[in-house]
Amino acid sequence: MGLEKHEKFIMKAKSTLVFEPGWSEDNLTGAWRSERPEVDEEKCTNCDICWLVCPDACIKREGGKIEINLKYCKGCGICAEECPVKAIIMVREESD
């Protein structure tokens, strides 16, 4: 993606230094949460408010269905709080 041109400015090594866009995606913030959102598809009216208010864009709304990206969802619970029909509930994470 055009980074080669700046090769000489980038030091090669694997560690906390950033070489590729989206290096943060190695940081699975899903591990932070103690509760995860679960969607009751009957109740869900696809109003997309949960998609709108998720700080970390962990809710997908394509294809008229709500899907939570549990790799990164931090379990804040805003989606459950703001859902007008209470179709999302927060479920305690069990230690596996």
Added chain:
Amino acid sequence: MTEEFFTGNRAAAEAAKLSRTQVVAAYPITPQTSAVEYISQFINNGEMKANMIRVESEHSAMSACVGASLAGARTFTASSSQGLQLMSEVLYFASGMRVPTVMGIANRTLSMPVNIWADHQDSMVNRDSGWIQFYCANAQEVLDNIIQAYKICENEKVLLPAMVCYDGFIISHVAERMDVLTQEQADMFLPEPNGSNRPLLDPKEPLQFGEVVYPDWYPDFEYKKHKALLESRETILEVAREYNELFDRSYGLVENYLTEDADIVFMGLGSLTSTTHWVVNELREKREKVGVLKLRVYRPFPDKEVIETCRNAKVVAIIDRDIGYGTTGMLYPDVTRALYPLDERPKCLNFIVGLGGKDVTPETIMNIYKISERALKGEEVDTVNWPDARIYD
């Protein structure tokens, strides 16, 4: 080449114009002011295609230069004294971002007490900010150093900012005869100002600047920047050779004057070295073996050249137009550190003169000589001397 009669500030403005600088962000402060006024006139006359940002502080002046440079433009600013101090946080920001901007410094002391006249306190206290530092002895050097600085700083091996320092009023406001390049000549020497050889802020090629670097990696970055500054001496010499071939004005890292057989070598920065030239001529007529070593480049410090000049001297009189409170002048430890590895080291004396614009007259230099001569004869003398200050015991 045209023959002109310019002040140092006018020379600085001319150099910025000839270098096709594209963004100038500056804030007024005595004695730098007329440099930026001239540039404003050039722009408003249509003689200079540049945008002037009349910022609300020097902190913002350097910040704007960094922003403009990272967007691909060639940038210039100028400042002095308190302004340079207010800017100091941003000096490290600029060198840390490896931004090749050039800044004129009309040297002026630092308050308190308040004083608007020349000494090197302002640029010297910022000597370790990762910037190349040139010191000029006259207006001609102001023009030549600024133009050369762009070619040096924009070289991929360097990519560091540069300060071109010249004494407030003594150089900034005194008109001198000088030879000025034509625009064609400058264009022949300087490449087209486009930042294409370095990463830029560009939506077509998104990059992130100003990342946090964690402890594990931080030394690596610092070493790279330090090494670039140390090795910039090669680029400085290379650019000087090219400048000399084109315009017949030779520059090095230092300038030696009658030092080959000198027992006493005077060392210093800026216009006081010209006064010292005059005194050296006087003394040479009386068969005194004296010489002057003027540093043109103070950062990176020219260790090799200082050693070569001073190794055979008996006494080195290091003249500081600044003071490190609680220690010596700031040039002094650089020189003694450079000479330390020599088996036989000359006696190094430090002279604090000309603070706050006090005139460095031939008498001042003669006093320095007398003290150095006593040392030459083996007498005990103070290491640090204040020849032009009234000492109230």
Added chain:
Amino acid sequence: MTKKTKIKDLTDEEFLHYGSLSCAGCGAILAFRHVLKALGENTIVINSTGCMAVVMQMAVPKIPYFHVLFENGPAVMSGVEQALDILGKRDDANLLVVAGDGGTADIGMGSLSGAVERGHDFIYLCYDNESYMNTGGQRSGTTPFGAATSTTPVGSVIKGENRPMEMRKDVPEIMIAHNTPYVATASIGYPLDLIDKVKKAATIRGPSYIHVFSSCPAGWRSEPKDSVKLAKLAVQTGFIVLFEHEDGKRTFQHLPKKRKPVKDYLELQGRFQHLLEDRETIEKMEEFVEKRLEWIQR
């Protein structure tokens, strides 16, 4: 205000990578997410030190981004803008300066005021969580009266921030006094309103200023799930007023017909716990809110 954006109109494209370091329930990153949606990929972000700057580490933004010093965002932007202009590339990008309340109201005020006064073409976004949250929630110029922060703690003698509410630094009004072409306040409680205001700002040739009220569970000691709710309650109680200011006129959004009691807002936040039984202070707050609502609609 031009056509109101609906949720379905919004792009699904995201301009921040996953895995960013923002706290769960962070209001600021929710604001930033939608601001970037409103502006799109042709945006250069100049971000002063603060929570967002820390959160953006590890290459989170997908657009050109520059983390600058605490107080020089607007000055750096001025340089970028004038460089793009002289290089004939000015129209290529929205220039967005982002800073928190401390970076805007306190340390960066000089730089912001200068850039606005010079009339550079840029958008300034202040995410206001009413304290220096990145450094642990120290008090800032916008901290509300009474709030407990780490530098205005609740002590046996002094309880929380005792600088009066009316002396709080009101940056949007300061920007209006600059005759800034477009000034708007927003809240993460109303994301669509925020998006419309950012889109409006992008059409302005010259400086525009958006002050977005963004909750902070860590600093306010509120539940992460309440971040959006609190940002709505702040509006519904009149604590903050959403408006646009352009051509000397002010238009209001989500102005509460009937104001909710201030206590509804305070009780969800640990930083106000010590006030809940303090009838006199609550009285004074209600009074302040009423007076200000009156003044702002004068």
